[in-house]
Amino acid sequence: MTDITAPPEAEREAGSGGGDPPAPEPIWDIIELLFFAYRDFVGDPDHVLAALRFGRAHHRVLHFVNRNPGMKVADLLDILRITKQSLGRVLKQLIDEGYVVQQEGPQDRRQRLLFVTAKGEALAMRLARLQTARITRALEELGPTGHDSARRFLSAMIDPRERERVLRLIGRSDRLRQAAVRG
Amino acid sequence: MTDITAPPEAEREAGSGGGDPPAPEPIWDIIELLFFAYRDFVGDPDHVLAALRFGRAHHRVLHFVNRNPGMKVADLLDILRITKQSLGRVLKQLIDEGYVVQQEGPQDRRQRLLFVTAKGEALAMRLARLQTARITRALEELGPTGHDSARRFLSAMIDPRERERVLRLIGRSDRLRQAAVRG
DNA sequence: CAGTTATGTCAGTCATGTTGACATATTTTG
């Protein structure tokens, strides 16, 4: 194990004469670790998806539909922050190949509520377990407070404006899926 | 602050009868937080880059050249894991617009060692400071061990096979840039 | 009924990745 624990920390170059405030050194380690960690994190599912002729865009859609059964198309667009045209293409493929189904909204019949099929859930869970394996391995290295630290760090990295919304989404999804399992 | 600290943790559904091992519930919170956190993290630079008609690909190249002055094209390809054709396109633009320069290798004259210009460094630093601002804000919420926790978590998320290499790269880049500043 | 909303679709463009083939200069090797 290299010296991960020894902070390089940016020996604040002793601000010599005067002039402008010396502009603190960027936090290079976190910036670069995020790049490499995220690449590996999304790389796991990529291989499985490639075999099915799917890409990351399909994964994102499948993931959030699996997590939020019965969600509206508009909500999905809002979460993913893409246009309906972009969503349309991948959603159509997921529907055509039997991973997702749409169902008329019971109150508002304009809505096409989204659900994963058994096949869709199986794939979503398979991909989630791949990513979970990596996360579990990582958290085990960090001791009992690891999960909490990671969660707090990542939450804090989200725009304050949307943080609430995201945390609410994550919590709500948990309850939704529980209900779907029991129902 | 919502209940970030209360682990939803996946009430391991008490494995009823028997059959297959019940396949533990995925770690949904970290999976989704990574998605949202990373999106915001790369979103900051995107706005600045868009104004210059650059994209993320340009950012990555500029970043690593700034961090590793004098690096070989082959090393950059290896870090980014893209093809030379993909690199070529964005690198050419960065060179044409005066952000990066190439210099013949002193030992091996086939090599085109890469350096940022003053203009290139200014942009790279500006983007890094944007990301650093977000990271700083996040780490401040986590107390004194925040930086270390985050670093250890992200390191652990990287493939064990390449972790060493990445950590060495990060450490070496710090020293290289220090030398370039003093030199 | 008129206007708004939820969704879908067609067409064109852009950014960024890919393969495959080939070119050029330089170093290394038999």
Next chain:
DNA sequence: CAAAATATGTCAACATGACTGACATAACTG
């Protein structure tokens, strides 16, 4: 030294997943 290997660049074609703009349909709402 000639031949092979290496470092880099470039052309062409293609895939994915974003985008904008325009338009269509059905259903809800006032």
